[in-house]
Amino acid sequence: DQFGQTDGAPGGFPGAGGFPGAGGGFPWGSDGGGMGGGFDANDLFGAMFGQGRPGARGAGAGGGMEMGEDVRASLGLTFMEAAKGVSKKVRIRPVVVCSPCSGKGTKPGKSPKTCRACGGRGTRILQQGGFHMAMPCGECGGTGSSISPGDACGSCGGEGRVREMREVTVTIPPGVEEDMRVRVAGEGDAPLHGGGRRGGLLVRGGFAPSSTFRRQGSDVYVSTSVPWWKAVLGGEVRVPTIDGDVHLRVPAGTQPGDSAVMRQRGLPRLHPALGGTGGGKGDQYVEMKVTLPKGPLEGEKLKMMQRFAELEGGAEEVKPGKSGKSGSGGDKRELHTSAASINGKGEGKGILGSLFDRVKARKADPSEAEEEKKE
Incomplete structure (x- = not known):
């Protein structure tokens, strides 16, 4: 109706x-x-x-x-x-x-x-x-x-x-x-x-509720998906607003759950006579949802991730296709080591932040990569 x-x-x-x-x-x-x-x-x-x-x-x-x-x-x-x-x-x-x-x-x-x-x-x-x-x-x-x-x-x-x-x-x-x-x-x-x-x-x-936007007063809240490699290296993503899609810059080293504020992209503030605060617009808050690859990796992608795990200090090679569900003590220790890598190495940056730092270090010092290759 x-x-x-x-x-x-x-x-x-x-x-x-x-x-x-x-x-x-x-x-x-x-x-x-x-x-x-x-x-x-x-x-x-x-x-x-x-x-x-x-x-x-x-x-x-x-x-x-x-x-x-x-x-x-x-x-x-x-x-x-x-x-x-x-x-x-x-x-x-x-x-x-x-x-x-x-x-x-x-x-x-x-x-x-x-x-x-x-x-x-x-x-x-x-x-x-x-x-x-x-x-x-x-x-x-x-x-x-x-x-x-x-x-x-x-x-x-x-x-x-x-x-x-x-x-x-x-x-x-x-x-x-x-x-x-x-x-x-x-x-x-x-x-x-x-x-x-x-x-x-x-x-x-x-x-009626929106499947894309949430509001709190004049402010608008949305979430957007960011590929993990773009979160590490930086880039741009398309974000919906009430005025149409816009490009949002993603800083290098973005962590899952990080938020960005887009000023004056929210709802109009009503005149005080209508119960609002009056003047300008609210802001839009964007939550970054970092997406990881689905399914097992193959080929060059798998080799790159295995190499990264070695650079992070993992003592054991990650076997593709293994679920890690085993009753042996060795498997429990391996799962614990993997969890520690994901949580970061003392700096609280997580796996994506560590990968970004490692890539920058290798570009700055090529001799380090050569020494690791000889080993």
């Missing part, structure tokens, strides 16, 4: 009770996309005196401007879509003004009647302990008017609002993280009464 989905948006209206999910809130700030939260004294006074707030019935009657609820949706993204940014469509079912009755809730030629309980004010004054509090009228729900069953609009049932399927294009910024949400202003629910602003659309992305 190329479209995202809303996070639970039941259709229909439960009679006079209003829309499902009209109450509550969401910890986001203004349309600018900042994160919000915490206690708001305006919500308390709005509840007491009928002033405008999301989902407050009777906001129009109380003199305030009602605002619609936010709609939440989820959207599936690949690693590269999150890294580079993408525009995708998401399907939602927001609350909208009923077209046949233009939001009035009545049939053509009919009009709502003034509520007799509150006299059209939408609020009733409650006196308690010397205090006077304005509460929404329980008869009309704070609208100040009521609609007879026979005069109600056939499309919305007198509510003046319906749910409608829509497709909204959402722009995902480059570098977005999985715990972030993108807000699209004006694409949420319409207010249940009056002509206030619609809420926003809050989109949360779900990321």
